[in-house]
Amino acid sequence: MAPTNAPTAQELQHRVYFDERSGGDDGYGNSEGEFQERFEVWAAFRSRGGSEAVVAARLEGRNILGVYLRSTSQTRQIAADWRMRDKQSGETYAVKIVDAVTxxxxxxxxxxxxxxA
Known part of the structure; x- marks a missing residue:
């Protein structure tokens, strides 16, 4: 799943926050509640391209990032329903795929x- 060319320490240039929903299951398999910040780490970003989707009869652009984090007890907790926020730009990302095993x-x-998210 993860690309095999891992980053160097110098590529860890982005400070990011990871947030998890604080609420429980809504009974339909979805998480509900507000996001709570869990931790802040350095990350390496690599563009994975983009895509476009038609939403409500409008074309929306989507940016996909490959993100590398040092493996720690905190970063191994990240799940596909969390969100990531870039400290410098303020951009919010939905975490879609997590590989802490490869x-x-x-x-x-x-x-x-x-x-x-």
Whole structure:
């Protein structure tokens, strides 16, 4: 799942926050409640391209990022229903794919703009 070319320490240039929903299950398999900040870490971003989707008869652009984080007890907790926020730009990303298994030194995830977390 994760690309095999792991980043160098110098690529960890983005400070990001990870947020988890504080509420429980709404009975339909969805999480409900507000997001609560869990932790802040350094990340390496790699563009995974973009896509466009038609939403409510409008074309919306979506940016997909490949994100590398050092593997720690905190970063291995990240799940696909969390969100990531870039400290510098303020951009919010929905975490879609998390791979904390393939490489024991890195947690790889794909995050996407333009969709709700």
């Amino acid at each position: 490489d024991r030194n890195w947690v790889y995830l794909e995050a996407q703009t333009g969709i709700s």
